[in-house]
Amino acid sequence: MTTFAFATLAVLLALAALRAPIFIWSAAVGVMGASWAVILEFGPATSAALAAVFIVLALALNVPALRRRLLSDPVLALFRRILPDMSATEKEAIDAGTVWWDGDLFSGRPDWERLLATPAPRLSAEEQAFVDGPVEEACAMADDWEVTHERYDLPPRLWQFLKDKGFFGMIIPKKYGGLGFSALAHSEVVTKLSSRCNALAVTVMVPNSLGPAELLLHYGTDEQKDYYLPRLARGQEIPCFALTSPEAGSDAASIPDYGTVCRGQWQGKEVLGMRLTWDKRYITLGPVATLLGLAFRLYDPEKLLGGGEDLGITCALIPTSTPGVHIGRRHLPLNGAFQNGPNWGKDVFVPLDWIIGGREYAGRGWMMLMNSLAAGRSISLPASSAGGAKALARVTGAYARVRSQFRTPIGKLEGVEEALGRIAANAYMMEATRVMTAGAVDQGEKPSVISAIAKYHLTEGARACVNDAMDIHGGKGICLGPNNWVGRGYQVLPVGITVEGANILTRTLIIFGQGAIRCHPYVLREMRAAKELRGDEASMEFDDAFTAHIGHTLANGVRTFLHGLTRSMFATAPIGTAPETRHYYRHITRLSAAFAFLADVSMLAMGGALKRKEKISGRLGDVLSMMYLASATLKRYEDQGRIKADLPLVRWSVRRALYSAQQAIDQILSNFPVKALATMLRWIIFPLGTPFRPPLDSRNHECAKIALEPGAARDRLTAGIYLPKGEADATGVLEAAFLATVACEPIEKKLREAVKRGALTPRSGTDTAQLARDQGVITPDEHAQWQRKEALRQRVIRVDDFPQDFGRAEILQKLGDVQPAHAKAA
Numbered sequence: 001m002t003t004f005a006f007a008t009l010a011v012l013l014a015l016a017a018l019r020a021p022i023f024i025w026s027a028a029v030g031v032m033g034a035s036w037a038v039i040l041e042f043g044p045a046t047s048a049a050l051a052a053v054f055i056v057l058a059l060a061l062n063v064p065a066l067r068r069r070l071l072s073d074p075v076l077a078l079f080r081r082i083l084p085d086m087s088a089t090e091k092e093a094i095d096a097g098t099v100w101w102d103g104d105l106f107s108g109r110p111d112w113e114r115l116l117a118t119p120a121p122r123l124s125a126e127e128q129a130f131v132d133g134p135v136e137e138a139c140a141m142a143d144d145w146e147v148t149h150e151r152y153d154l155p156p157r158l159w160q161f162l163k164d165k166g167f168f169g170m171i172i173p174k175k176y177g178g179l180g181f182s183a184l185a186h187s188e189v190v191t192k193l194s195s196r197c198n199a200l201a202v203t204v205m206v207p208n209s210l211g212p213a214e215l216l217l218h219y220g221t222d223e224q225k226d227y228y229l230p231r232l233a234r235g236q237e238i239p240c241f242a243l244t245s246p247e248a249g250s251d252a253a254s255i256p257d258y259g260t261v262c263r264g265q266w267q268g269k270e271v272l273g274m275r276l277t278w279d280k281r282y283i284t285l286g287p288v289a290t291l292l293g294l295a296f297r298l299y300d301p302e303k304l305l306g307g308g309e310d311l312g313i314t315c316a317l318i319p320t321s322t323p324g325v326h327i328g329r330r331h332l333p334l335n336g337a338f339q340n341g342p343n344w345g346k347d348v349f350v351p352l353d354w355i356i357g358g359r360e361y362a363g364r365g366w367m368m369l370m371n372s373l374a375a376g377r378s379i380s381l382p383a384s385s386a387g388g389a390k391a392l393a394r395v396t397g398a399y400a401r402v403r404s405q406f407r408t409p410i411g412k413l414e415g416v417e418e419a420l421g422r423i424a425a426n427a428y429m430m431e432a433t434r435v436m437t438a439g440a441v442d443q444g445e446k447p448s449v450i451s452a453i454a455k456y457h458l459t460e461g462a463r464a465c466v467n468d469a470m471d472i473h474g475g476k477g478i479c480l481g482p483n484n485w486v487g488r489g490y491q492v493l494p495v496g497i498t499v500e501g502a503n504i505l506t507r508t509l510i511i512f513g514q515g516a517i518r519c520h521p522y523v524l525r526e527m528r529a530a531k532e533l534r535g536d537e538a539s540m541e542f543d544d545a546f547t548a549h550i551g552h553t554l555a556n557g558v559r560t561f562l563h564g565l566t567r568s569m570f571a572t573a574p575i576g577t578a579p580e581t582r583h584y585y586r587h588i589t590r591l592s593a594a595f596a597f598l599a600d601v602s603m604l605a606m607g608g609a610l611k612r613k614e615k616i617s618g619r620l621g622d623v624l625s626m627m628y629l630a631s632a633t634l635k636r637y638e639d640q641g642r643i644k645a646d647l648p649l650v651r652w653s654v655r656r657a658l659y660s661a662q663q664a665i666d667q668i669l670s671n672f673p674v675k676a677l678a679t680m681l682r683w684i685i686f687p688l689g690t691p692f693r694p695p696l697d698s699r700n701h702e703c704a705k706i707a708l709e710p711g712a713a714r715d716r717l718t719a720g721i722y723l724p725k726g727e728a729d730a731t732g733v734l735e736a737a738f739l740a741t742v743a744c745e746p747i748e749k750k751l752r753e754a755v756k757r758g759a760l761t762p763r764s765g766t767d768t769a770q771l772a773r774d775q776g777v778i779t780p781d782e783h784a785q786w787q788r789k790e791a792l793r794q795r796v797i798r799v800d801d802f803p804q805d806f807g808r809a810e811i812l813q814k815l816g817d818v819q820p821a822h823a824k825a826a
């Protein structure tokens with residue numbers, strides 16, 4: 001009997017795990033039930049009664065019309081009652097963009113073959129030439145200290161260079177005079193610029209992300225495109241996009257800025273137009289913009305357009321020279337010197353055909369913004385964050401080798417090594433995520449949830465890196481000046497955290513909140529059936545989605561449990577993948593099943609309240625994000641040909657991601673509102689306890705070593721950033737000092753050994769190397785090499801000091817009348 005009980009359990013688990021159709025379930029349950037009746041020797045009456053119950057249930061589940069009437073329709077009615085109504089803007093946000101690898105991770109069965117078959121993203125020869133040419137040149141022209149302390153702006157020469165070389169038209173097709181670059185190329189450019197100067201990167205980013213060009217490309221009328229796109233591509237127009245207002249930040253859909261459709265005078269004629277009133281703030285490039293992309297709510301009280309009165313959010317292009325437009329004043333965002341400021345207007349009359357897309361698009365602005373954001377958010381901030389992280393890995397590794405304390409390069413002290421190893425591994429994972437996400441956009445995806453994951457985790461990754469880098473640099477990172485290469489990055493970092501959706505909201509509302517509806521294989525269908533369909537159509541659609549949903553949840557629950565019992569041994573991994581990483585794929589597959597199961601049970605247990613339980617939904621979002629970041633890291637390892645020297649970075653990053661995902665699940669369970677359910681979930685998800693551990697110290701040591709050693713692994717880790725040539729620049733000096741320090745290590749060893757055996761006695765005020773040369777411990781060549789290294793080292797450890805006024809008087813005199821035209825105008 002025990003054997004048969006086990007066999008029954010095994011059959012039930014197998015049916016659930018394999019998502020057997022209902023009729024197979026019914027047949028199997030019928031056969032097993034009959035067998036149990038025989039084994040347990042039920043009498044004929046009991047057997048007949050049980051058989052009757054079984055037949056009724058089997059019919060109710062297998063005959064669609066009966067199933068709908070008895071099961072799905074009542075659930076549909078309940079669903080309609082408890083499902084909160086979605087506002088039009090929420091619906092437009094959900095509908096925006098596409099689902100890609102996030103859908104796989106949400107399914108519980110990621111199709112690894114499909115992911116790995118996606119071609120490794122590559123730049124075209126022309127794009128690579130642009131990165132190696134004009135981008136390199138722009139970086140060389142940008143002196144971050146001059147930009148952030150002296151001018152509070154890019155120098156006029158650099159502004160002009162950016163315009164002339166087409167930096168503002170990277171996303172504009174060639175037929176309009178733009179560069180027509182891929183998302184990857186756009187991302188590479190921003191990566192390199194941001195490794196040099198934040199203001200430079202932001203200035204280039206904005207015209208190429210959510211703004212006039214992007215909106216015109218997708219929604220503009222031919223006339224608007226033909227006029228504006230060539231002007232934008234040439235930098236003849238400087239665009240900005242103004243959505244945020246003092247009252248509406250994160251809740252941008254609630255903007256109080258408004259326009260009223262009315263007749264008015266325009267260039268001597270009476271035309272149909274809009275009278276606009278707005279008050280915007282934080283607008284990047286706003287103070288110097290010539291073309292304002294403006295978002296406002298449009299009303300048509302006289303129904304001149306023949307529709308309703310409240311038409312909804314609308315986007316229009318307003319030349320800033322239009323009478324009544326106020327621009328020019330500036331904010332100072334954490335000493336970031338990019339142009340940013342408020343703008344406003346009151347009762348400004350403009351023609352109706354200034355609406356992007358013309359009057360047909362009146363009221364469709366939110367949909368336009370959400371769709372554009374889905375792709376745009378995948379590029380700019382992930383690129384600037386990855387660029388920052390790679391630059392930090394390079395300079396911090398170099399500094400940690402050049403700077404010694406306790407007669408040891410600080411990078412070799414374990415405490416410093418721990419932080420440095422984290423920077424290196426973070427930079428690897430962030431770069432992997434940047435490239436994979438930009439590659440997805442180039443494949444035609446507009447990944448709304450993935451773009452939120454990339455934006456959130458890469459900006460947070462950059463924050464982690466810069467915090468570690470600051471700690472490692474000590475006072476050298478604190479004292480600002482031309483010789484400080486980390487301080488400004490540290491200052492300006494929260495800007496990326498706040499823009500394009502402030503991170504707390506992005507994590508708690510978008511990644512899981514939007515993901516649960518958008519990426520889940522059935523929830524959106526169920527919601528549509530409940531809210532948008534009626535009658536039989538709703539009943540049939542809901543029945544189909546709901547029964548599939550039950551099968552999906554059961555399958556994921558059983559698979560989670562079995563993977564837990566077998567420690568992911570039988571979870572899927574791509575065929576032919578590297579043996580050294582195969583187990584990671586299996587663990588992610590296990591996590592994906594656990595996540596899908598947990599998400600379903602959480603939605604069932606908390607319903608609409610889950611939206612307000614942001615501590616739970618934020619952690620669910622973390623699990624999804626960690627799986628995405630780990631997938632990107634594994635794909636990078638494959639795409640780059642499984643370079644063994646990079647393996648420590650892969651191992652550290654993936655292991656950290658697995659551990660973080662596990663901890664997030666653990667915390668969800670500890671805080672789950674229904675305690676009995678939490679106990680059951682814990683038992684199913686972690687039947688043998690929590691399996692993942694944080695990365696090992698030995699792995700962290702290997703990661704730090706990559707940042708501390710000159711060579712191919714360090715160059716790969718930091719590829720794509722700007723490397724100053726020569727020693728005119730502080731980071732150029734640092735790189736030279738780093739190489740010289742490493743080259744002098746054999747000399748240093750000779751000196752140390754000579755001291756040990758008493759041949760040399762170092763004393764304050766005496767030059768030990770000179771003494772060593774005089775005594776023949778080192779050769780004259782070695783002495784020269786040592787002296788050069790020392791000179792470089794002293795330049796590296798030096799920090800800046802200033803006169804009482806921090807040099808303001810001298811700066812003002814130096815700038816004189818070479819301010820850019822926009823600065824004089826303001």
Ligand SMILES: Cc1cc2nc3c(=O)[nH]c(=O)nc-3n(C[C@H](O)[C@H](O)[C@H](O)COP(=O)(O)OP(=O)(O)OC[C@H]3O[C@@H](n4cnc5c(N)ncnc54)[C@H](O)[C@@H]3O)c2cc1C
Binds near residue numbers: 249284333498508614
């Ligand atoms: C330097 C800079 C440049 C910018 N550039 C532009 C631009 O070019 N164009 C433009 O239109 N806008 C721009 N912005 C605006 C930016 O998008 C907003 O700052 C952002 O949307 C957040 O709005 P807020 O600053 O008013 O914060 P608030 O909305 O006041 O939010 C404060 C905090 O509350 C959190 N929060 C809010 N709602 C929720 C919620 N439901 N759940 C959990 N947490 C929540 C936020 O995450 C944030 O942490 C820029 C901002 C800055 C600082």
